Amino acid sequence: MARPKGQSTIKNRIVKSMKEMGTYSKHYDDIIEIYSGLLYDYQNAREEFLANGSQFTEEHETGRGTIVERKTPLVQSMENLRKDIVTYSDRLGLNPKAVGIEPPKPKDAGGLEGMIANLL
Incomplete structure (x- = not known):
């Protein structure tokens, strides 16, 4: 298995991509x-997940003594990291969805605000 990249390597790759895109x-x-940091943490969690046999669920005993299947804590962490990664990649314009989004245009000021803005 490939050795995980360090956080600084990941950061440099992000900056390079953003510079190439002009963002x-x-x-x-x-x-x-x-x-x-999120990408680095996800990469490490994925490596641990694969090394531990890729177990998605585990049995858990509830307070009432019932045995239920639930996601392992590692899988839950990976899911949360993925959601955060998508959110941050949107904000930084690093995915196809974000590239097509135009920044919101400021609303025209009306009323007294509009008159003051026109005077300046």
Whole structure:
């Protein structure tokens, strides 16, 4: 199995992609740091998942003594990481969905605000 990439390698790849797409700004560095951390954590969780036999569910005894099947904590963590990764990739414009979205246009100011804006 390939060795997982480090967080700094992932961050550099993200910055390079954003620069190529013309969407990079240093103002995004904090968000990029979080996003690269999420990708790194997901990569490590996936490696652990594969190393432990790819077990999706486990038996769990409820407070009433009933045995139920539930997702393993690792699978739950991976699902949460995936959701967060999608959210951050949207914000950074790094997926096909986000590329097609135009930023919202400011509303025309009306009333007193519009008159003041026109005077300036």
